[in-house]
Amino acid sequence: MTDANWWRGSVTYQIYPRSFMDSNGDGVGDIKGITSKLDYIADLGVDAIWLSPIFTSPMKDMGYDVSDYRDIDPSFGSLADFDEMVAKAHALGLKVIIDQVLSHCSNEHPFFQDARQSRDSAKSDWFVWADPNPDGSAPNNWQSIFGGIAWEWEPRRKQYYFHNFLKEQPDFNFHNPEVQQYALDTMRFWLERGVDGFRLDTVNFYFHDKLLRNDAADFRPEAREAFNPYYMLYHLFSKNQPENIAFLERMRALCDEYDARTMVGEVGEWHHPIELMGKYTTGKRLHMAYSFDMLGKTFTAGHFRKTVESFYEIAPKGWPCWAFSNHDVVRHATRWQDHGTDNAALAKLCGALLLSLEGSICMYQGEELGQTETVLSYDELTDPQGLTFWPEDKGRDGCRTPMVWDKTAPNGGFSDAPRTWLPVKEPQLAKAASEQGDGSVLSFYKTMLALRKSETVLKDGRTSFLDLPEPLLGFTRGDAFICVFNLSSAPQSTPLEKAREIVLSEGEELDQGALKLAGNGFLIARKAQ
Incomplete structure (x- = not known):
């Protein structure tokens, strides 16, 4: 630990x-x-x-x-x-x-409740405030992920505050x-x-x-x-x-x-x-x-x-x-x-x-x-x-x-x-x-x-991808493992001569140097040295 x-x-x-x-x-x-x-x-x-x-x-x-x-x-x-x-x-x-x-x-956080009261509040500069444009509109075109402009009007300050998400989620001023x-x-x-x-x-x-x-x-x-x-x-x-x-x-x-x-x-x-x-x-x-x-x-x-x-x-x-x-x-x-x-x-x-x-x-x-x-x-x-x-x-x-x-x-x-x-x-x-x-x-x-957990190389061994056609994805991990996955529901096959010992697989068949994988089949095997 x-x-x-x-x-x-x-x-x-x-x-x-x-x-x-x-x-x-x-x-x-x-x-x-x-x-x-x-x-x-x-x-x-x-x-x-x-x-x-x-x-x-x-x-x-x-x-x-x-x-x-x-x-x-x-x-x-x-x-x-x-x-x-x-x-x-x-x-x-x-x-x-x-x-x-x-x-x-949250807009219910006590710091925001303080900041919205007045421009002179103790936490006034803890959030992102901006004056309106001359026509009263928001200061820029920034949008909220949850829909609409990312600015909400606060009448007590006569300013807008910025919120990337809901208006109930004011952004902190990390500056x-x-x-x-x-x-x-x-x-x-x-x-x-x-x-x-x-x-x-x-x-x-x-x-x-x-x-x-x-x-x-x-x-x-x-x-x-x-x-x-x-x-x-x-x-x-x-x-x-x-x-x-x-x-x-x-x-x-x-x-x-x-x-x-x-x-x-x-x-x-x-x-x-x-x-x-x-x-x-x-x-x-x-x-x-x-x-x-x-x-x-x-x-x-x-x-x-x-x-x-x-x-x-x-x-x-x-x-x-x-x-x-x-x-x-x-x-x-x-x-x-x-x-x-x-x-x-x-x-x-x-x-x-x-x-x-x-x-x-x-x-x-x-x-x-x-x-x-x-x-x-x-x-x-x-x-x-x-x-x-x-x-x-x-x-x-x-x-x-x-x-x-x-x-x-x-x-x-x-x-x-x-x-x-x-x-x-x-x-x-x-x-x-x-x-x-x-x-x-x-x-x-x-x-x-x-x-x-038992094979360290699966955590930190470097990855080298095999040049396989879609929908096959294949790569090696370090010098120890070869992994091949069929990302489709249809059977696929490819030449494969590097596998030495199958460690874990579903729907695989090795036949005279060829790997056959059923739909969604895969192979995790030790590489031949």
């Missing part, structure tokens, strides 16, 4: 607390529920857990609008519950990573040194409580352009077709500012004061995410970063190869964290289902591929069960993204529905409440954790995780 480099090649299991396990029957998952399931997570063979926000919040954006950074929201429990969870996780050999939403807070220190002190508070690291929400959003210059129009033709005006802009000034680098170095220096701590940053960017991932993880900055390159609809060998190769070309000394699903995107078992022979075959293929990649890995709860997206009606939604952009974008609730532990129990064993915060629907019940035995997706994930 004191290895400073434990995060290199690690596998982290993301928990969405509201949907993991409800211990008190109110229909909302909580910390005691998480604690009760830590044995299950440890048995999977992962190295760490990441908790989405659990801090005091009015829940306009399900905890990503924090009103008190140093306390637990009552819906999740208490600080004592948190300490108990951390202690048990550590006893099981699991690291604990918590979300830190530092770029913005103010006091704001930077507040963020660092918040991190120190949790480091002192024993957390092993942070997942940094929207890590490239901390700083804005002080001149408030307009963002440019996106140069790509497809941007004109976007349902959300945010994606019609090239975000040159509203985020991704060079001042970010120096602050990341301050964050790293803080973590380095403690043993074996880590930071993984979410790079929310669509134009040059791999470049930012590389820049942010090179030198004494973030330990790891991830973007949305593998969280989209593209499921081709060329895409995966280009993404991995691009990162290491840009940042040979950087470190990526790869994921196929999380709380912000359609679950990959649904997103890529057109490429699968069936749910189980596709889920195993994706697990084998993800856990063979160079870098660190993040799995999302239920991924190990092959859980699919839940189809919800508009009246069942809670997510502001879906509520605003329905039906073009149905929001993120479909990937956030509760875990199913036992399909014979009410609400799939998640809660005994009459109604849960999001519904548990019948398709999910077919994938209950208690029903997955030998040959199941869950059993496969345990096997694959054990292989990655």
